[in-house]
Amino acid sequence: MFKIEPNEQGVLHLSGRFDASQEEIAIRFFDQIAESTEVECSRLEYISSAGIGVLIATQKRLMQRNEQLILTNLNPHIIEIFRYAGLDAIFSIR
């Protein structure tokens, strides 16, 4: 099951499987982000192009006001998928 859980410090914790069936729910959540935000991904097991598309759209919107998403603790296999698509160059990954 995919979950988006914000903590008190404003960090978003993603967990589970971020697939195309979760896209609409995620868009509603990510559309509310207005400033630079850490997206903590240590429990994110999987992401497909639908999930990546939500992150790209949010990053585009935030970068217009010099804000950004900061992706932390991504699984190495997911980082590799990001590299295939050249996404490691447009996201701050820590």
Next chain:
Amino acid sequence: MNEREFKRSLNSLEAVFDFIDKFLSRHNISGKSALELQLATEEVFANAVEHNSSSTGVIAIALEKRGEAVMIRIRDHGVEDFDLSRPPEVDIRAPLNERRAGGLGLYLLHSIMDQVKYTHESGISTITLVKYMK
């Protein structure tokens, strides 16, 4: 081949993943290979749901392991001819403001699979993916 039919809906993805996960577990496939097989299957399935939404036909997925090769066959029923075997043009070096999410799924599919084959006959598109376990 172990084949199962799924309703044409993104809500079927949970059942699709359950089907794949059981296959992966049975063949002791985990880590990077497991993630790539899941991703490839979802990208083809989601593409079929989104681009052939007028079809009422099912989408059938078959999985098989032969030696070091895993084969995934996805049969999309009641659809027009649309060749997925050619990778879309996606500029992965483009700056963020020129990036589009469209095409990314099929681009990833071609990046992570060793073979992507496509045929279309009698209203059925058949996509066969092959990944060699390394």
